[in-house]
Amino acid sequence: MKALRLNVTLLKNEIGEQELSITLINDSDAVIKPMSLHIDVARWTDSLELSQPNRGIEDKTESPVFSQIGSHLVIPFTQSVTSNSSLCWRLLTRQAAYLRLSDFPSSSYLNFEHKQVQLVMELNVEILQDSPKIEACKLKPAGRDIIVPEPAKLDYIEQTIVITWPLRILCESNETLLDQQLAWVSRQNAGLTFCNSDAGKVGNGDILLSFEYDQSLETEGYTLELQGQNWHIAWSSESGRFYALVSLSQLLMNQPDVIEAQLIQDCPRYDYRGQMLDCARHFQPLNRIKMLLDWMAFYKLNRFHWHLTDDEAWRLEIKAYPQLCEIGAWRGEGLALCSQFGSGAGKSGGYYTQAEVSDILSYAAMLQIEVIPEIDIPGHARAAILALPELLVEAQDQSTYQSVQFYNDNVLNPGLTSTLEFLETVLDEVCVLFPSSVIHLGGDEVPKGVWQHSPAVSELAIGKQKTAESYLFQHLQQHLNQRQRLLAGWEEIAHHQLDTSAIVYAWNGIEVGLECANKGYRVVQCPAQHAYLDMAWDNSPLEPGFHWAGTINLKQAYEWQARDSSLSQAQQALIIGTQSQLWSELITTKERFEYMVFPRVCANAEVAWSLDTKQNYLHFSTKLNHHQQYWKSRDIQAKYLELEKG
Template sequence: FNNKNLLEILIKNNSDQIFSAFKICFSLIYSIKSIKDARISRQTGRYYELKTDDSNLPAHGSLLIALTLQEPRIGTYNMSCGPEGLFVIDENEKIIQSLINKLTFEKKIAQTIYSTSYVNTSMPIIPEPLVVKLKNDFIKCNNDFFINDQRLLEIINVLSRHCLNLKINFNSKQGMLINFKKEELKTEEYAINILQDQILIIASDYGGRLYALISLMHLIFFYRDKLPLGLIQDRPQFNWRGMHLDCARQFHSLDHIKRLLDYMVLFKLNRFHWHLTDNEAWRLDVKSFPNLAKQTSYRGYHEIIPPVYGTGYHRSGGFYSSKDVKEIIEYANKLNIEVMPEIDLPAHSWALLQVMPELQDKKSNNIFQDVGNYQNNTINPTLDDTWNFLESVLKDIAENFPYSLIHIGVDERPKDSWRGSSELIEFMKKNKFQSFDEIQDYFVNRIINILKRFNKRTAAWNEAALPPHKDIGSGGGTGNIDKSCLIFAWEHMSVVEKALKQGFETVMCPGQLCYFDMAYNNSTYERGICWAATIETPDVHAWQPLNDIDPKYHHLIAGVQGQLWSETLTKDHYIDSMINPRLATLAEVSWSSKNRRNWSDFRSALFQSMQLTTKLGWNNHDF
């Protein structure tokens, strides 16, 4: 990037060969607005193939291409903004061996320097428990404990990898005794009573027992070879404490998903939102359409889906079989985590439509584009083929996912996506619909009724119930959908109250605080995007979700959720610093009471927790 924020791509021919009619292929996060000395020969979303104006590149010659990109909200670019997955193709459609230099910046914004000093807190547990009565009186334990109660042992078996990495032994007959007592407490509520001769855990359900042992692990790790006498009593503020992972833009292996689930349980998060389909892929294998995932889950230069978001020339990707889904669900359930799948409809369906074009009106001559530059990416909800497809797919998903909720997306539908369909216009006249937003209502309600037959509840993004928060060329709903739909309010906190006022139970997940694909700050050396905000860890901690919500709507707030979209996650290890420590901080927001500790005290606890996550193999961003 030069001083004028232009992206310059310098192509050098280091060989003795002349190259003609070659193409430069790559993905970007921000769209190209104009080009100097080249032209776009192909575009899908933000994947570009460029041909140069000068068709020949002489031996040992060079060529400079300058791109003007869509400008980020902060006015400058960072490490995620350059070309990803760049490769060069010759006139015979063969890849030319290339060396790619690192992205550089003429205009640099320095990295933020974070203080590394902190004072040890007496309460290292994140999220902060509701009641803590620990004394300055300690018992020696040397990290050796003994559990004989089967109800606790089954949890220790689940946490065995954590215990091994943290060098905590719960099977030492000479160790301190840990006993369990069942009492009628609320869901996930627990108590820990540390006495001279034993540690007593009190809970009424599996979640309570699990979280008691998790809190005890935090204490043991912090205090090392001793524990303070006293009492901890704890329960969550919100029932829904979730984390979303986008597995459509990038394929995440089962091991990487399990790794995230392990992190979630460490901070008492209990809902995994599994984003499985989008413009770029349909990752979920469904038995009624066995070729769908196989055809759309792999990308490459010669594949149906081009190499979007940095996947490069060669074939790459993957999908999740029914066996994979079962494995993740069983793993998550042992960690007290429910798994909610999402298939994103009716828009965000470009990949699906490449193999099932019958889900659009073939006679339509309308060309439209969504916010991600995908053309004609929306299925038509007035076609028999669409409903034959959805009936079968939703039945398959309902059979594979035992959790009561299925998320159907309904975000960012291009306003004009149905304008060119004569069949849809005729359907509108026949049913006296006045707008495309009413057609969306019809679509959502019909899916709600299908899922009810399968004993499932529908979830959707906020545009299912409301107009979009900002005019970005998308349509929305009129509010005329079944109130059983669980709304995920992602666009802004103001959207939360609008959904609540219409009577919808709502999960709060505003992009300005909960989108962990956002950069931490405006430094050139950060990763992430910033259309919603830049989000530092203290920004997440400062959020009081109930502060601006009328108390009469509090009963409709299901909880809080973080999101990680994968456009910029071109390397697996990028996940660590995007999530950690912001997700641990969001866990405090979602679990602990409104009167939780201040930033200084929390930061001290966070330093301790980051030492713990490091032991478990996680890197973290500074804070």
């Protein structure tokens, strides 16, 4: 079927009340018989009114039955739509005003007689106005410094070193890990080859690189000295040695003809320097994950927080429950999980086998990155619940609720013995598969009203001082501790009287993280206002991204501190690091992925690594010129920033 369109027109756009007209247009010669319209929307639909076909949208005559699951809105209709005619609805929402194109419906199709027809989407949003603009960030002209994140100490030596390309660096390597890392550096730098120093004589343009173990250095610290043809790395740990090679890689990334002789003495400010990737909302292929790991290593980030499960999909193979991936990893018309966020009528999704996970773990370990898995519970668990209803649903529970993402069936029931058995079994497999000492269990956004009418929860002997959710997390913390693992979760877990071995990821603001540290918890600061890479860059309607936490330009991603002088020295030590998040509701392509990540990942890396006394946004922006040139050579679809004039 051809020439079927869906026109979406913004009629009203006020805070607390927005109105869209949705018009199904039939330009074909066929008659569209009664069926259902499916459309993924970003807002909860408060009401829907049908206008008479082929008449003005002012002639509202009927309030049709409709349903919405998450972002997926289904509108059945009983009218036939003849050739060159249309059918129109008015859709009312009562939330924040529409600000950008990515706020609008993203995908639609018709469903009839077990067939689906994709519709061409048209947006008519002339009344969408720019919000007050934040002045676009621009870069200062490139300076002599290159390395991101900023080293603790860098001294230039009055000497220039001529570099001959292709470049050979001769060094001694008698271990597999170092060989793998040297090969990785070569892949990041076209024209660079590492050779064993005993493989032949030194040529005119060759560089001699020596390594020295120095136990006086900080754990992840290093020194890198470049003079003439003799370069030297000192290190006290494998990670420190690797970060010296990373700094060397950055100095050579644009194939310079000369570099300045220099001595770098460096170590990180925070032990934890993280990046989270959501692979549940949209499946991210293995090569994209490895690409992210490459760039994390290139900017000395050392924790990959892997968000593997959510309402929209379960992505991790669990051998004890194959249904989790057979059912819970896929979305599409007629499946247990319907389309969300524009994934469409066809079967879409995927999951990671345990063999593939092991491959990712090996690759990350070579790059000195620890992989922290997240199994998000008890909310955000709809995919698991629909995959295993016989275990995870209490038929007698008459509780009603709605999650912030518009689900009424996405919360695990801690009163069911089968829920605890399910989680213990899953976590046991996770602990065997992942060597990380930290297992992240989510714990965020459990809606009000859950379990209020659950017989199983009412029978729990938990006392008045403990909630069902606290009971669940205390039970799982004990389960993980017995396996020498630490429970981590989003900031909400700090309300559950867990022992202070738990690690809290504070996402609602810097102050929340400080409060959790004041309670004695170790904290990873990941405030949405600075570190959520799914936020739009600025207020332009054309910029993709969310805006519930504001917009985040490069300066906002850079100018923040995880610690605060209001904390005691001991409490400040509990702020163990920072992390940026990439939630994937809007991440449907490699290009969008890279656009949201670069260059903000560099800002977050410098916040995590460099001392506050070494952080200077203007200086940082001069270095970024060198990196933008490198990204272009690597075909990265970044948000490229213009050079400041004058």
